[in-house]
Amino acid sequence: MTTMPFKAAVTVAVAVSVLCLLFSPAIAEIKKLQIKNDARSMIMFEKFGFTHTGQVSISVSSVSVTSSLARADGDRLGFFLLSDESFIQVAIELQQNPNLCVLNSKYIQLLFTFRDLSPPPNSTFTKSYPVTSPNEYNLIFANCAPESQVTMDVHTEVYNLDDGGVKDYLSAGLTQIPTIYFLFSLFYIVFLIFWIYTCINNKLSVHRIHLLMAVLLLAKALNLIFAAEDKHYVKITGTPHGWDILFYIFQFIRVVLLFTVIILIGTGWSFLKPFLQEREKKVLMIVIPLQVLANLASVVIGETGPFIKDWGAWNQVFLLVDIICCCAIIFPIVWSIRSLRETSKTDGKAARNLAKLTLFRQFYIVVIGYLYFTRIVVFALKTIAAYKYQWVSNAAEEIASLAFYVVMFYMFRPIERNEYFVIDEEEEREAEMALRDDEFEL
Structure with a gap:
């Protein structure tokens, strides 16, 4: 039961890889x-x-x-x-x-x-x-x-x-894109090395979610490397020479892993409990197939163009599925907040529950902020920016993504006194009062 998230992600990744290979390479400009x-x-x-x-x-x-x-x-x-x-x-x-x-x-x-x-x-x-x-x-x-x-x-x-x-062959506003993607791939490689170092130094506190987070960093770095190569070859030759296939494959793996990690962290999987409840499994089983559809739509959108009759419909499918997935990943975090609030009334560990509740609320705000920025603000930047500065929206999206990864990984890093496990007896009474006030306000 505990290996289910890994198996689901890997199975779907293989399936979409085959789908991507069936598409002819993008012919770009x-x-x-x-x-x-x-x-x-x-x-x-x-x-x-x-x-x-x-x-x-x-x-x-x-x-x-x-x-x-x-x-x-x-x-x-x-x-x-x-x-x-x-x-x-x-x-x-x-x-x-x-x-x-x-x-x-x-x-x-x-x-x-x-x-x-x-x-x-x-x-x-x-x-x-x-x-x-x-x-x-x-x-x-x-x-x-x-x-x-x-x-x-x-x-x-x-x-x-x-x-x-x-x-x-790249548009005037996108000619800097290969360099931007390559620089951010270096950031993620350094990030991955630091994460591995942190995990090795805190072996006793490492959970399976930390290993999945490391895989996510690797997928993100490879996705950016292949995106940089894709755009580089389009820039100099007009065609991606097959790099787009690797880009789509690792884009799918990265997106599925990101949504999976957010859901698993939101449920407290491997931190608070070794298994997922049925409703949490259903969220994963909804989000992952929807991401298959979203990435299929992304391939069609990227590989074709408005000259095909159904291009607009594929854009609508992508946007709708993305919105559904963004909403779905919020539910496990809300469920965990409610569960911690209920648990605080019965287990007599107010300080620990207050720390967990605070952490999950912070994570909820961070996720909402990330989704809002990458879906709304980035779109606004693409709309209002002059065509020569289209790269600004791409850079802003990557900066926001990197900031989100850093904050999320910092909040749930594998250290012995992670806020999940904080128990401070001296502050127990104050924590109980804070929880009661919180319940009263809500």
Whole structure:
């Protein structure tokens, strides 16, 4: 019964590893896509932050347009760039004139229309375009021909040129990301070494949860290393060269271990009791499968893009599952707080119970703060930050995560006089009064 959390985490990790391997490697900022019989009026391919040396290269082939009406006009199908600032103007423009084709809008940067293609069958077109006005743009395909469907193979490359004329395939606001991830991986490696040292020096106080916490640190460090390699290869070549597979695998292992550790600490597993109650097992059995679904959604979101029809639905699935898991991990901590409050009335160990109660309340606040910052504040930073400073939200998320790990590991470190086991007879009476006051206030 005590090994259940380990077995569950390992089993699911193996399962998701197989799932990740079934996906083809991410093609990042060099994309090769197939569009088949698509009737959408707009297809967004990608979003990219360009500097004054930005370039967009597009190649389309095997193009065919079928229409139930008259033959589609080539001028009403094509590719264009649109900045976020111009989205509102275009929306207003289309609202005022519903018959206007977006390709004729004055707020877009038109790249080419299907009139520029060589005659069918197997129409082809290849051209590169400089981005003269630095900004973050959406690369979009528009189909203004009524009741028509488009089939085509699309190859796109978006990049900026650095001072030496070398292509940088990461968006202008993300080009620092590989360095950020690598630096934080070093922090976690040092953290892991210090944690192992602490455990060795306090062997008598080490519990199984401490070993699981060490595995969590290792998974986090490896996750960041593979994330750094993934983004590095995308930066210099446009593709991750398989590093994305390792990134997704260790991202899943890290997330599952993090949620598992929070739940197990919240229940007092191996600290206060050697086994889990049925309701606590149910929380784990709910959270872990949901994390499988969340990480599957993460893979689909990361490996594809808004050009697939169900991309928005996968984003919604990811957000919903993440919210459910964040709520679920709070319950064991609340249960432990209630249990300690009830125990304090009967076991006559007020000082110990007060210390435990205080510790769990602090842990509850820390977890809530961590979830709030990484889900709300980081999202706000991504929304309000200029496109050149997108890396700030990533750095803020990693700083918050590192702070959370440090606080959590410090609170539940393996030392002989851990607050779980504090018994101070001289303060027993004061503790009893504090517990009674606490009960009265609640």
